[in-house]
Amino acid sequence: MVASSGGHHQWKLAVGTVVIITVVIISGKKSMMDWGERWSEVRKLLERPGPFTHPDFEPSPDTLKMLQENMRVLVIGAGGLGCELLKDLALMGFRNLHVIDMDTIDLSNLNRQFLFRKKDIGRSKAEVAAEFINRRIQGCQVVPYYSKIQDYDDDFYRSFHLVVSGLDSIVARRWINGMLLSLLCYEDGMLDQSSVIPLVDGGTEGFKGISGVTYRLTQGVVKRIIPAVASTNAVIAAACATEVFKLATSACTPMNNYCVFNDSDGIYTYTYEQEKKEDCVACSQVPQELLVQLTEKLQDVISRLKDSLQYQMKSPGLQAMIDGRTKSLYLHSPASIEERLRPNLKKTIEELGLRDGMEIAVADVTSPTTVLFKVKIQT
Amino acid sequence: MIKLFSMKNQKKDGSDVAKQGTQKRASAAQLRITKDINELTLPKTCDTEFPDPDDLLNFKLVICPDEGFYRGGRFVFSFKVGPNYPHEPPKVKCETMVYHPNIDLEGNVCLNILREDWKPVLTINSIVYGLQYLFLEPNPEDPLNKEAAEVLQNNRRLFEQNVVKSMKGGYIGNVYFDRCLK
Numbered sequence: 429m430v431a432s433s434g435g436h437h438q439w440k441l442a443v444g445t446v447v448i449i450t451v452v453i454i455s456g457k458k459s460m461m462d463w464g465e466r467w468s469e470v471r472k473l474l475e476r477p478g479p480f481t482h483p484d485f486e487p488s489p490d491t492l493k494m495l496q497e498n499m500r501v502l503v504i505g506a507g508g509l510g511c512e513l514l515k516d517l518a519l520m521g522f523r524n525l526h527v528i529d530m531d532t533i534d535l536s537n538l539n540r541q542f543l544f545r546k547k548d549i550g551r552s553k554a555e556v557a558a559e560f561i562n563r564r565i566q567g568c569q570v571v572p573y574y575s576k577i578q579d580y581d582d583d584f585y586r587s588f589h590l591v592v593s594g595l596d597s598i599v600a601r602r603w604i605n606g607m608l609l610s611l612l613c614y615e616d617g618m619l620d621q622s623s624v625i626p627l628v629d630g631g632t633e634g635f636k637g638i639s640g641v642t643y644r645l646t647q648g649v650v651k652r653i654i655p656a657v658a659s660t661n662a663v664i665a666a667a668c669a670t671e672v673f674k675l676a677t678s679a680c681t682p683m684n685n686y687c688v689f690n691d692s693d694g695i696y697t698y699t700y701e702q703e704k705k706e707d708c709v710a711c712s713q714v715p716q717e718l719l720v721q722l723t724e725k726l727q728d729v730i731s732r733l734k735d736s737l738q739y740q741m742k743s744p745g746l747q748a749m750i751d752g753r754t755k756s757l758y759l760h761s762p763a764s765i766e767e768r769l770r771p772n773l774k775k776t777i778e779e780l781g782l783r784d785g786m787e788i789a790v791a792d793v794t795s796p797t798t799v800l801f802k803v804k805i806q807t
Numbered sequence: 808m809i810k811l812f813s814m815k816n817q818k819k820d821g822s823d824v825a826k827q828g829t830q831k832r833a834s835a836a837q838l839r840i841t842k843d844i845n846e847l848t849l850p851k852t853c854d855t856e857f858p859d860p861d862d863l864l865n866f867k868l869v870i871c872p873d874e875g876f877y878r879g880g881r882f883v884f885s886f887k888v889g890p891n892y893p894h895e896p897p898k899v900k901c902e903t904m905v906y907h908p909n910i911d912l913e914g915n916v917c918l919n920i921l922r923e924d925w926k927p928v929l930t931i932n933s934i935v936y937g938l939q940y941l942f943l944e945p946n947p948e949d950p951l952n953k954e955a956a957e958v959l960q961n962n963r964r965l966f967e968q969n970v971v972k973s974m975k976g977g978y979i980g981n982v983y984f985d986r987c988l989k
Binding site for chain 1: 832833834835837838839841842844845846847848849854855856857860861862863890891894895
């Protein structure tokens with residue numbers, strides 16, 4: 429699976445997916461929290477070995493408990509996909525759910541966003557969806573956030589095990605992808621697996637009657653111009669929820685890693701692996717080590733970046749991250765800023781406040797992107 | 808495979824997770840702006856002001872055109888680079904009140920690459936050149952200041968006089984413009 433290779437950690441299910449899913453069907457009459465057979469179907473998946481289980485999987489009753497009590501899942505978007513996702517995940521046994529959406533309910537949502545009623549029009553989608561699920565599915569605690577995903581920082585996102593999204597905007601998708609990638613930690617160039625938060629991303633659009641639909645077109649679709657279809661939402665959300673379940677429990681190897689489902693003219697589905705692009709701007713930021721001495725002057729470090737055969741930089745600009753704040757060490761241009769930073773060239777690494785493990789972003793014309801370095805103090 | 812299963816007990820609740828997290832890392836926007844600023848090549852009519860040199864996301868650009876209608880003037884633009892940069896353009900406002908068809912009296916700027924034609928491959932440098940071009944070639948089509956655009960379209964001589972008058976400080980119609988000569 430791609431996520432283990434250190435980035436590119438996105439499953440995308442665009443325009444649909446067929447997945448065989450064991451949905452726990454609950455009779456409406458009983459509403460006791462955990463009556464005898466409530467989790468029997470999920471137990472069958474988690475307490476027995478099987479041919480498709482992941483090598484790490486150990487059948488155990490603890491897995492269901494872990495799913496219910498420990499697993500924190502963030503659902504991004506409480507719209508067409510979000511409503512389905514919340515329902516699916518809650519019925520699967522996830523109880524620690526969080527949902528974030530900046531939108532309010534509109535009359536036109538009611539045909540497919542089934543957690544909302546006419547009286548809810550104008551209220552926050554996240555809040556109404558959370559109330560509905562919490563009322564309907566006992567034991568489940570959905571926490572709503574009526575805000576933009578950009579309103580929260582890395583500490584917020586780091587607190588989840590899994591993120592699943594049903595978004596209608598490319599910018600928001602890129603943002604959350606970039607955020608989760610920025611949480612990855614590297615030790616000596618090796619990815620620390622426990623810093624990985626998988627993103628399961630679903631998207632749907634109705635394309636009926638439009639000819640010449642291309643991948644590019646699906647990328648540029650603007651909200652509400654092309655109406656989403658309720659049944660497609662259900663299929664995609666089910667596929668995404670299944671992937672969340674697989675990732676959370678290892679009860680089955682997850683999908684690798686992209687699936688397209690098209691039900692506009694018959695049914696067509698195709699699953700394939702989207703490969704990691706080596707020079708991907710979003711996910712190939714593995715910091716390189718920069719060996720320095722505390723007594724070394726900044727100008728010596730810069731000369732080294734220029735002279736070393738490996739880097740051969742021309743006019744590097746350096747910005748450090750110190751205690752969560754950026755600090756400009758030296759920039760080549762513009763003149764006004766160069767003048768102010770020039771005194772830093774004569775300062776030592778120690779005087780500049782640089783310590784072991786801190787990251788320095790180095791920009792230079794010789795590279796299309798800013799390169800990240802990790803300070804390693806030589807003694 | 809992600810070792811979620813084996814790390815299931817590591818993140819029992821959000822509180823202790825937040826602490827175990829490592830130090831904050833530079834955002835994609837910060838990495839990109841560092842590169843943009845380090846490679847900025849300003850035309851001789853432009854200069855930048857960074858109130859805090861450690862914060863490359865907020866700065867001002869000063870344009871002093873040396874030809875065209877606005878020759879001799881001094882115009883200050885504020886740049887705010889958001890967390891979605893470069894997928895979204897920076898927010899650029901003109902802080903100097905200016906009589907210009909493409910800049911309204913609140914300082915909103917109508918420049919295609921700051922709106923619908925923005926692409927992530929564009930840089931701060933592209934915007935600097937775009938803004939400079941606005942002063943050399945004000946565009947009366949699709950204006951923000953309709954009155955100025957009308958004058959430019961119908962009477963170039965009058966437009967030129969109005970620009971000079973506004974830069975010296977004075978009324979155009981019933982709007983007062985502060986002096987902004989260099």
